[in-house]
Amino acid sequence: xxxxxxxxxxxIKTRGQQVTLRCSxxxxxxxxxxxxxxxxxxxxxxxxxxxxxxxxRGNFPDRFSGxxxxxxxxxxxxxxxxxxxxxxxxxxxxxxxxxxETQYFGPGTRLxxx
Amino acid sequence: xxxxxQSQPEMSVQExxxxxxxxxxxxxxxxxxxxxxxxxxxxxxxxVIRQEAYKQQNATENRFSVNFQKAAKSFSLKISDSQxxxxxxxxxxxxxxxxxxxxxxGGGTRLMVKx
Numbered sequence: 001x002x003x004x005x006x007x008x009x010x011x012i013k014t015r016g017q018q019v020t021l022r023c024s025x026x027x028x029x030x031x032x033x034x035x036x037x038x039x040x041x042x043x044x045x046x047x048x049x050x051x052x053x054x055x056x057r058g059n060f061p062d063r064f065s066g067x068x069x070x071x072x073x074x075x076x077x078x079x080x081x082x083x084x085x086x087x088x089x090x091x092x093x094x095x096x097x098x099x100x101e102t103q104y105f106g107p108g109t110r111l112x113x114x
Numbered sequence: 115x116x117x118x119x120q121s122q123p124e125m126s127v128q129e130x131x132x133x134x135x136x137x138x139x140x141x142x143x144x145x146x147x148x149x150x151x152x153x154x155x156x157x158x159x160x161x162v163i164r165q166e167a168y169k170q171q172n173a174t175e176n177r178f179s180v181n182f183q184k185a186a187k188s189f190s191l192k193i194s195d196s197q198x199x200x201x202x203x204x205x206x207x208x209x210x211x212x213x214x215x216x217x218x219x220g221g222g223t224r225l226m227v228k229x
Contacts (some may be wrong), residue, residue, distance in 0.1 A: 009185065031215070033215070033216065033217075035208065035217075035219075040222075041221060041222070042118075042205050042207075042219030042221050042222050043159075043216070043217070043219050044204070044219070044221055045216040045217060047213065048216060055214065056214035057218055058216065060200055061181035071158070090159060092159075092217075094215065096215070099211065100146070100147035100166065100209055100211045100215070101215055102149070102161055102164055103215070103217060105151075105158065105160075106158070107156075107157060107158045108125065108158070108159075
């Protein structure tokens with residue numbers, strides 16, 4: 001049973017560019033959440049997708065956007081990259097049951113903005 | 115907004131000994147869930163243990179157990195018989211089921227298990 005997968009593993013961009021990160025959820029899961037983890041800090045919630053719609057959003061600017069596809073996979077897009085966007089981006093999947101679902105994390109994508 | 119605080123940035127323990135990691139949280143909600151996640155140097159976040167706030171019994175998973183004190187808003191993790199593979203960052207996380215299923219994480223505790 002494949003777990004959560006993310007691509008790419010590493011990415012280097014320059015300021016002002018745009019980036020797309022991808023996530024495939026664990027088999028049987030229908031909900032995808034994205035988190036940003038700056039170096040030495042705990043992850044911060046960006047947003048969550050369910051049934052191809054953004055279900056909840058954290059305190060991140062509109063430069064951060066996402067998408068969920070019919071097969072439940074998801075993309076995170078970041079426009080107009082800033083140096084401060086350098087971080088580990090984690091995707092987590094879960095099954096929406098309305099009862100505090102456990103989230104399972106992928107290995108992350110390390111983004112470096114120069 | 116909920117906050118999660120881990121007051122021990124770094125800890126170390128000898129192999130085979132027991133260590134306790136602290137976590138406190140702040141919420142006005144009554145229905146919530148608490149988690150401990152482990153993030154080894156390979157960086158994949160792994161679930162260690164989960165606790166439902168409505169359950170009085172402390173959760174256990176093999177060598178891992180929690181001390182959940184709801185009134186004190188405390189959720190500590192005890193690791194018994196520590197192993198070298200337990201070396202990792204440990205994150206405490208809170209989920210308020212009434213506000214969606216986002217996780218709020220603490221800042222983490224770096225645990226080093228020494229041989």
